[in-house]
Amino acid sequence: SARPVHLLGSGAIMTEVLAAADALSALNHPVTVWSVTSYSELARDAQDADRARLLGHPTQSYLERLMQHEQGVFVAASDYMRMLPLSIAPWLPGPLTVLGTDGFGLSESRAMLRDYFEVSADWIVYATLAALADDAGCARTEAERYASARGLNLNAPNPRNGK
DSSP states (O other): OOOOEEEEEOGGGHHHHHHHHHHHHHTTOOEEEEEOSOHHHHHHHHHHHHHHHHTTOOOOOHHHHHHTTOOSEEEEEESSOTHHHHTTGGGSSSOEEEEEOTTOOOSSSHHHHHHHTTOSHHHHHHHHHHHHHHHHTOOOHHHHHHHHHHTOOTTSOOGGGOO
């Protein structure tokens, strides 16, 4: 059976996350979409639980309770800084891939911005397929085929370095 996929989104990027979920489902990958209202609150709560455990008080954070029975790969997409979703990585039960714009807003439209910063639905699907391949220790054949079919430029310079 296929490895489960967990897509995390918040705010305006959620439409891209939902479109990516549809595309992944069409490719026969089981997908769960998680709406994250505050990465900062999840991270703070998890850090508080870590401290409580250090002091000998067994407890779980909200995120740990929520995810304790989940498995597979996790992909977060954000219109903001990548470090926000990365802040919860230690408490997820699988590898986390994060796509984000890192605070830049330099295009005429959201669609152009999301394509430039590689956070559009197509980039989310590609990142998920690549994460699944990496997690399974196999070639990224499906991811590369998808990127080619959707016209994604895998050789583009890193958008965070500017044009």
